[in-house]
Amino acid sequence: MINLPSYKGQSVAVFGLARSGTSSARALKASGAEVVAWDDNESSRKQAAAAGITLADLTTSDWSAFSALILSPGIPLDHPEPHPVVLLARQNDVEIIGDIELLARSKSPAMTIGVTGTNGKSTTTALIGHILAGASGSQIQVGGNLGVPVLDLEPLPDDGCYVLEMSSYQLDLTHSLEYDVAVLLNLSPDHLERHGGMAGYIAAKKRIFDNFKSAVIGVDDDHCAAVFDELTAAGKSKLIAISGQKVIPGGIYVKDGILYDDSDAGQAETIIAMDQLPRLPGVHNAQNAAAAFATARIMGLERQATISAMRSFPGLAHRQELLAVIDGVTYVNDSKATNGEAAARALACYGDIFWIAGGRAKQDGIEATKPYLDRVRHAYLIGEAANDFASTLKARVPVTVSGELSNALGEARDNALVETGAGAVVLLSPACASFDQFDNFESRGEAFRNLVDALPGQRREVGT
Numbered sequence: 001m002i003n004l005p006s007y008k009g010q011s012v013a014v015f016g017l018a019r020s021g022t023s024s025a026r027a028l029k030a031s032g033a034e035v036v037a038w039d040d041n042e043s044s045r046k047q048a049a050a051a052g053i054t055l056a057d058l059t060t061s062d063w064s065a066f067s068a069l070i071l072s073p074g075i076p077l078d079h080p081e082p083h084p085v086v087l088l089a090r091q092n093d094v095e096i097i098g099d100i101e102l103l104a105r106s107k108s109p110a111m112t113i114g115v116t117g118t119n120g121k122s123t124t125t126a127l128i129g130h131i132l133a134g135a136s137g138s139q140i141q142v143g144g145n146l147g148v149p150v151l152d153l154e155p156l157p158d159d160g161c162y163v164l165e166m167s168s169y170q171l172d173l174t175h176s177l178e179y180d181v182a183v184l185l186n187l188s189p190d191h192l193e194r195h196g197g198m199a200g201y202i203a204a205k206k207r208i209f210d211n212f213k214s215a216v217i218g219v220d221d222d223h224c225a226a227v228f229d230e231l232t233a234a235g236k237s238k239l240i241a242i243s244g245q246k247v248i249p250g251g252i253y254v255k256d257g258i259l260y261d262d263s264d265a266g267q268a269e270t271i272i273a274m275d276q277l278p279r280l281p282g283v284h285n286a287q288n289a290a291a292a293f294a295t296a297r298i299m300g301l302e303r304q305a306t307i308s309a310m311r312s313f314p315g316l317a318h319r320q321e322l323l324a325v326i327d328g329v330t331y332v333n334d335s336k337a338t339n340g341e342a343a344a345r346a347l348a349c350y351g352d353i354f355w356i357a358g359g360r361a362k363q364d365g366i367e368a369t370k371p372y373l374d375r376v377r378h379a380y381l382i383g384e385a386a387n388d389f390a391s392t393l394k395a396r397v398p399v400t401v402s403g404e405l406s407n408a409l410g411e412a413r414d415n416a417l418v419e420t421g422a423g424a425v426v427l428l429s430p431a432c433a434s435f436d437q438f439d440n441f442e443s444r445g446e447a448f449r450n451l452v453d454a455l456p457g458q459r460r461e462v463g464t
Contacts, residue, residue: 001027002106002151008032011065013058013094015085016072017044023149024070024099025053036061038085058085063092071096073145073169079196098173100164103150105176110156112177113295114144116166116208117185117218119342120288122146123280123319124185125165127292127310132161134309135301145170161299168195168204175210181295182212185287187223188341189364202227214238216294218287220245240294244287252294254286263297272307279315279322282349318445320346326457328422329413333452334429335445340368343431347372350425354378354412355397356405359432359444361385366392366431373397377424378415380408384436405437405444409451 010033014025017039025037025048038058039045049055069089076083077096089096115125122145129142141153144164153162166174168191187202195201202223209215209231219225219241228241240263241251250265254274262268271293274280280289289310296306315321321333332350337343339362347353347369357366358381366389373396380402381389390399402408409426416424428448430441438444 001030002103002108002153002155004028004031004033004102004106004151006105006107007067007102010034010067011036012068012070013037013061013063013066013085013089014053014070015039015058015083016075017041017048017053018072018074020099020149020151021070021072022048022051022053023151024102026051027099027102027151028070029053036066059088063088063094066092066094069094069096070102071098071173073098073167073173076194077169077172079194079200096173097175098170100144100150100166100170100174100177103153103162103177104174108156108162109158110160110162111180113161113163113181113183113299114166114177114179114208114212115164115183115185115291116168116171116205117183117224118188118190118339119345120185120284120291121165121167121183122336123285123316124183124288124291125163126316127280127288127313128183128295129163130313131292131296131301131306131309132163132299134312135296135305136161136299166208168201171207172204174207177211179208179212181214181216181298182208183216183291183295184208184224184227185218185291186221187227188221188339188368190339190341190362192363209236214240214298216240216242216291216298218242218244218291219248219251220287238298240298242287242290242294244283244285244290252290252297254283254290257286259286259289259293261293261297263294271303272310277310277313279313280310281320282345284345284348285320318441320349321445321449323449323452324455325460326452326455327417328424328460329416329420330425331452331455332425332427332429333445333448334427335434335441335448337429337431338362338433338441340364340366340431343429344368344372346427346429347375350427351375352377352416352420352424354380354416354424354426356380356382356402356408356412356426356428356448357431358382358385358389359430359434359438360436361388361432365389369431370396377419378412380412382408382430382437383432385432389431405447406451409448409455413455 146165
């Protein structure tokens with residue numbers, strides 16, 4: 001747990017008692033702060049009380065006593081409208097920050113790498129952490145929006161490094177953290193209701209560049225390319241452009257399935273063929289690999305040690321996770337694909353796809369998947385979006401409205417065996433949030449994994 005000595009003796013409000021909020025309350029209390037916490041959800045309050053956290057309704061509290069409000073990132077800060085507790089904090093000139101800002105104020109001597117973007121940030125964060133742990137010889141902690149809340153990470157010495165996935169919500173609540181390397185992968189429409197539109201979303205993501213030493217920036221989309229140009233024009237040094245699909249003079253990129261390093265401009269060196277990294281399929285993972293390699297280069301890691309660590313990367317659960325090959329049919333869990341752009345990235349990786357999609361649709365729907373529908377043999381649709389998705393897809397691909405995940409998997413398996421057999425891919429890549437039928441994308445992915453585990457047939461070892 002991270003110690004927060006500057007808050008000793010201070011009265012601090014914590015609102016939102018999910019993982020990061022509960023972690024913040026515990027760390028502040030252990031550091032000698034007087035913590036008053038609240039959550040609109042009764043179940044969350046009961047769990048916090050059981051953990052010894054003092055509760056009080058912050059809508060009726062005396063705000064003159066508080067030095068700060070620690071806000072969970074899921075609580076609306078500005079859009080679609082500020083939460084009433086946010087308004088109270090502002091009315092009383094109480095600063096509003098998040099748990100990652102508390103980490104910044106802990107004055108840790110360790111280095112920090114921050115990773116953000118619309119898609120791929122979890123995989124890239126985990127890959128960078130894996131490379132550093134395997135190649136640097138230093139203590140590495142990985143967390144933030146991925147996995148462990150930051151204040152539950154271990155304190156690190158000055159040669160250690162925190163590798164943090166940063167969501168747009170977290171960036172809005174983080175003001176003073178300096179990144180030794182700031183990574184921006186890509187930008188496409190997501191969470192627009194929370195940022196008042198695309199301009200607000202981009203502005204939130206760009207906060208990662210408020211205070212940084214070096215940066216790695218994907219230039220495969222126009223928004224990120226504009227950010228790179230803006231920072232270059234501002235005279236920012238130590239910028240590396242990366243791409244998953246095209247030559248970038250002076251950058252690090254993948255072209256025709258090969259990762260190249262041209263960061264010493266004009267001397268592009270072959271690093272590795274992407275087919276040697278089976279846990280990183282597709283153009284989007286090519287961009288992730290380029291970003292991770294660029295970060296390792298900035299950190300001064302030895303090239304062969306970096307490549308060796310990339311080869312041993314196990315991948316992440318629910319992100320194009322290869323679950324099984326049964327009777328020649330491959331089953332892939334991409335439950336983390338909660339928007340159309342992410343699902344499109346998965347569809348681009350395979351052929352003969354029996355696609356399971358649906359849930360609670362986001363604003364972009366499945367428009368982004370249309371260029372890849374020729375790869376889909378049949379779509380099986382679940383959840384709230386099933387009928388709308390069926391209307392969109394039926395002119396292009398055969399469609400079954402399955403309703404439930406278990407039905408979709410059974411139908412997809414049967415059809416894959418009959419229509420294609422060996423070489424078919426049953427892909428769960430929903431292009432939707434999960435909240436209509438599941439608590440989160442993790443529980444949706446676990447349900448899919450359990451269903452696949454129960455399938456009959458001859459299994460081949462994954463990866464062979």
